Amino acid sequence: MEFMSNLGGGSQADRPSLFELIAQDKMREMLEPALRYVIAVYAQRYPRYLIRIVNRYEEFYAVLMFFVERHYLREYGASFAENFYGLKRVRAPRPVKHPKVNIDDDSVATAATASAAAPAAMAQTLLGSNKLREKDIRKSLFFLIGLPYVKCKLDEYYEKISGGEAARLFGDEFVQEEEDLTGQSLAVRSKAMAIKIFKKGYPYVNALYQLSILVHYIGYLYNKTPFYSPWLRLIGIEVKRMSAADYIQQKAKSAPRRPSSSWPETIQNSVLGILSGSLDFLKVLLPMSIFFFKFLEWWYQSDYYRKASAAGDSAEVPPPDRIKPHPDGIPLPREPKICPICLKSITNPTALSSGYVYCYPCAYKQVEDHGRCPVTLMRCGTDDLRKLYNDAGM
Known part of the structure; x- marks a missing residue:
């Protein structure tokens, strides 16, 4: 620069x-x-x-x-x-003040020499x-x-x-109002x-x-x-x-400076x-x-x-990976409309945090007694129960 x-x-x-x-x-x-x-x-x-x-x-x-x-x-x-x-x-x-030259006392040669040396000085x-x-x-x-x-x-x-x-x-x-200074001390006023x-x-x-x-x-x-x-x-x-x-x-x-023989000076x-x-x-x-x-x-x-902000706000979050059933859990029925616990048609469908859907009474009793999802054996509580509703409001 x-x-x-x-x-x-x-x-x-x-x-x-x-x-x-x-x-x-x-x-x-x-x-x-x-x-x-x-x-x-x-x-x-x-x-x-x-x-x-x-x-x-x-x-x-x-x-x-x-x-x-x-x-x-x-x-x-x-x-x-x-x-x-x-x-x-x-x-x-x-500004530099120059001494006055007396023509009567100084010679012309001396004055010329002084004037010539003045710019250099x-x-x-x-x-x-x-x-x-x-x-x-x-x-x-x-x-x-x-x-x-x-x-x-x-x-x-x-x-x-x-x-x-x-x-x-x-x-x-928005200006601060002036206070009434009547009766105030001289310092305050x-x-x-x-x-x-x-x-x-x-x-x-x-x-x-x-x-x-x-x-x-x-x-x-x-x-x-x-x-x-x-x-x-x-x-x-x-x-x-x-x-x-x-x-x-x-x-x-x-x-770089030359190294010194004295170690305190070197440290300094x-x-x-x-x-x-x-x-x-x-x-x-x-x-x-x-x-x-x-x-x-x-x-x-x-x-x-x-x-970029608008694109980030409108971006869809991908769904999480599906949790696979645990080998020691209850098996899933062939029909998705069948409750895995009572093996009947699902009434009042309710999902657990694992993603699987049960009847609400079945899911509530299972979680309350065992604290786990019966299919995946994933830990969950009664607060994790989520009721599902279809387009008709059911």
Whole structure:
């Protein structure tokens, strides 16, 4: 995927397109419902171990992605989704102030030498300063993990106090009624006022939130800003395409380490290698889970699933195999209308679970006394007696 995203040329070959950036954002957003679906399915089979995770899924997902994103930011200088698309994070270049040259004191030759060396020094400074520092990683983690978690909780709380989709469709009938706060304490009234302000103001705050993202999308699309997100502008980080040198460095990091002579260091390196390899394997596992989730979503909404379900509902269940008479049981009469017990015409026909038909009084007494079918010697009780009726209602 990263090689396909490196198509480009000119002086902005390292500048990803807006569609690549939106794609990696959407991929990060699809991870959460895909993982939630997988855990919910397995929680039905193993509720003892997974029901707590399902009940606190937002916190579990935030902690899980914290370790995943921190690993990718430290090892590759990019989030998980950005690294999947061959992107990286770099510190935005900051303007360099040059000292003023005093023509009276300095010679023209010295000024020319300094001006010629300035671009090289500036390039070296930018090259050394564009790598993510620890504080940049912490800021990135906040906007990758913390901000989406807080917004998710705010959205849930707003849906709770505003009535959700039902209130938007059917009006204020589903909105929680305001309590009469007359005579209540100051704390209770302050809390109620804060909830009321939040309920009225949150839609506008959310609109500004979405509008700021849209404005940065448009500005980035028309090359008016190097930041496609307002949060990247706040922390001074740009998203670039990975270069050939980045791929070489990444491959060198993934190369196996030399064995150490000290066994504690060997064990430590092995454990760290397993953990790092497991986190790197998520680059394959998580996109596969997204594909599986989207496939199931498409399947259950398609006509193929409805046709398969209809065919399964209308399929006839084949009858069970006939139980053969036991050698020690009573023999069957030649005529099927004759009761095997009384050897008379069957009256009030009744079948046992073995499938053979008798007169009701004969079958009831036989089962009550012996607890078995007299022909097959199959165990049965009086609850297994089933009366049969013909088309005439007899």
